[in-house]
Amino acid sequence: MTTGVGSRVAALLAAGVLCVASVAATAQETPAAAGAGTATQAYLPDSASPFGPVAISNEDAKTVTMPALAFTETPADADDFDKYYYFHRADTDFATAYADIVECDGFARGLRAVVAGTPTVYVPGSAAGVAGGIIGSAVIGTIFNRISASAEIRRVRRVNMRRCMNFKGYARYGLPKGLWEAFNFEESFSAVGAEERAI
Amino acid sequence: MRGALSCAIAALSFVSPAAFAATPAYDFQASEPVKDKPTVALASDRAYVYLRSAAAIPIYLVREPEGADLAAYDRFRAAALAEAREKYAKKLAAYQAEVKQAKSAPVGTYGVVPPFKDVEPTAENFEATPFYMLSKVAIGPLNRFAKGSSGESAYLHALKPGTYRLYGAIAETGNAITGTCLCMGSVRFTARAGEVVDMGRVLMDGGPGISAGDVMKAALTFGLAGKPKGKSAIDAEGLALEPATAAIPVDPRLAALKVRAADFRPSGKLPNYYGLRIDRLPAIAGVMRYERDRIVDLTAAK
Numbered sequence: 001m002t003t004g005v006g007s008r009v010a011a012l013l014a015a016g017v018l019c020v021a022s023v024a025a026t027a028q029e030t031p032a033a034a035g036a037g038t039a040t041q042a043y044l045p046d047s048a049s050p051f052g053p054v055a056i057s058n059e060d061a062k063t064v065t066m067p068a069l070a071f072t073e074t075p076a077d078a079d080d081f082d083k084y085y086y087f088h089r090a091d092t093d094f095a096t097a098y099a100d101i102v103e104c105d106g107f108a109r110g111l112r113a114v115v116a117g118t119p120t121v122y123v124p125g126s127a128a129g130v131a132g133g134i135i136g137s138a139v140i141g142t143i144f145n146r147i148s149a150s151a152e153i154r155r156v157r158r159v160n161m162r163r164c165m166n167f168k169g170y171a172r173y174g175l176p177k178g179l180w181e182a183f184n185f186e187e188s189f190s191a192v193g194a195e196e197r198a199i
Numbered sequence: 200m201r202g203a204l205s206c207a208i209a210a211l212s213f214v215s216p217a218a219f220a221a222t223p224a225y226d227f228q229a230s231e232p233v234k235d236k237p238t239v240a241l242a243s244d245r246a247y248v249y250l251r252s253a254a255a256i257p258i259y260l261v262r263e264p265e266g267a268d269l270a271a272y273d274r275f276r277a278a279a280l281a282e283a284r285e286k287y288a289k290k291l292a293a294y295q296a297e298v299k300q301a302k303s304a305p306v307g308t309y310g311v312v313p314p315f316k317d318v319e320p321t322a323e324n325f326e327a328t329p330f331y332m333l334s335k336v337a338i339g340p341l342n343r344f345a346k347g348s349s350g351e352s353a354y355l356h357a358l359k360p361g362t363y364r365l366y367g368a369i370a371e372t373g374n375a376i377t378g379t380c381l382c383m384g385s386v387r388f389t390a391r392a393g394e395v396v397d398m399g400r401v402l403m404d405g406g407p408g409i410s411a412g413d414v415m416k417a418a419l420t421f422g423l424a425g426k427p428k429g430k431s432a433i434d435a436e437g438l439a440l441e442p443a444t445a446a447i448p449v450d451p452r453l454a455a456l457k458v459r460a461a462d463f464r465p466s467g468k469l470p471n472y473y474g475l476r477i478d479r480l481p482a483i484a485g486v487m488r489y490e491r492d493r494i495v496d497l498t499a500a501k
Binding site for chain 2: 042043044045046047048049050051106107108110111112156159160163164167168169
């Protein structure tokens with residue numbers, strides 16, 4: 001576990017953003033919704049993050065150890081690029097990128113699961129007797145529902161991260177699961193705490 | 200610091216408006232649908248929101264705090280804090296008993312683990328239910344004011360006069376809440392007493408020429424090589440507004456009443472209070488546009 005600036009930087013990486021001048025040649029699409037432009041009108045004051053400012057400086061970037069990104073893409077990797085990826089936006093300094101990923105993480109945590117139409121599944125032979133069968137099917141249904149709901153929370157977290165970073169003009173780059181796991185976490189029913197988030 | 204924050208978040212999760220029950224009654228929401236009846240009469244001290252959509256739709260508005268709200272919210276927060284401190288006192292007693300038990304047990308006794316001490320909730324670290332969760336107004340999908348022959352639904356909802364923000368398309372089903380919040384940008388408008396404010400049409404398909412399927416596909420495939428790119432610019436902007444104009448007919452039952460088109464102004468980001476999917480309202484000509492995720496107010500030029 002890291003501490004101080006190191007932990008904040010680790011959290012940045014864990015959340016999946018990298019500010020690098022050049023990146024591995026992987027799947028890329030630059031969001032057309034971006035377009036920074038020069039502001040000719042006043043920005044709405046509450047355009048800023050609703051979670052408050054993030055205390056970090058570009059000097060902190062010196063403590064970052066960049067994870068491995070180079071790989072040879074396989075079809076299996078590409079199938080999972082909606083799950084495993086990192087973000088990049090050109091001409092963006094470290095402190096800005098860090099604040100952006102922290103804001104998006106704020107929108108993508110503490111999610112609730114609602115799996116519409118999730119059936120209660122009865123598995124024959126799961127319990128002996130009629131009463132046991134009813135109880136057994138209810139228990140198994142609950143377990144299955146919880147598994148489905150857990151997957152749904154992970155999926156919505158990815159959706160929220162993608163949307164938020166897309167609005168901010170970041171492009172998304174696919175990674176194989178192995179590389180991604182080295183600096184990311186997934187979150188479901190059990191919230192990833194601040195300390196663990198910072199690992 | 201992190202412990203205090205965790206405590207505050209935990210408190211947020213468990214404090215409900217019920218904690219406010221012990222204090223003088225104050226209804227932050229005070230809203231109800233107007234029933235589909237042949238005639239409509241407006242109360243002089245109530246405001247009314249009117250909107251249409253192609254199908255039955257669940258909408259959340261949140262009212263911005265003003266006037267008596269602030270003092271009422273202070274009372275609410277104080278009551279919630281008192282309740283949290285009462286619970287903390289019980290937990291502290293249980294903690295102290297566990298410590299005593301742990302200390303008296305022989306070293307290495309199976310099942311005896313050092314207890315975890317909660318952080319004491321104080322006026323400084325306690326975070327009560329946010330005001331916008333108290334002041335939300337749920338409109339639809341039931342209780343439609345009208346259903347047109349083309350299937351278009353209309354809703355007329357009575358509420359407190361004030362300034363409201365479109366928070367999202369969110370449905371409550373039993374204990375569950377599902378939908379999408381417009382956490383990253385939306386609009387606000389004023390609802391005046393004795394008047395109907397016309398929000399126009401709520402579009403669920405991302406706007407003219409964009410199908411719901413396109414929106415979903417764009418959300419799923421954004422940033423992926425070899426996948427459709429044409430619509431990905433919109434990502435997931437599935438909920439849109441078509442402001443009221445003379446070209447959008449108003450229900451005949453409202454013809455004799457004071458109906459005013461909503462004076463939409465941009466409204467910035469809000470937290471994802473309900474842990475839902477996030478989105479933002481697409482740009483509206485003359486109201487707002489986006490530069491990346493920053494919102495440009497276009498109403499000042501009016």
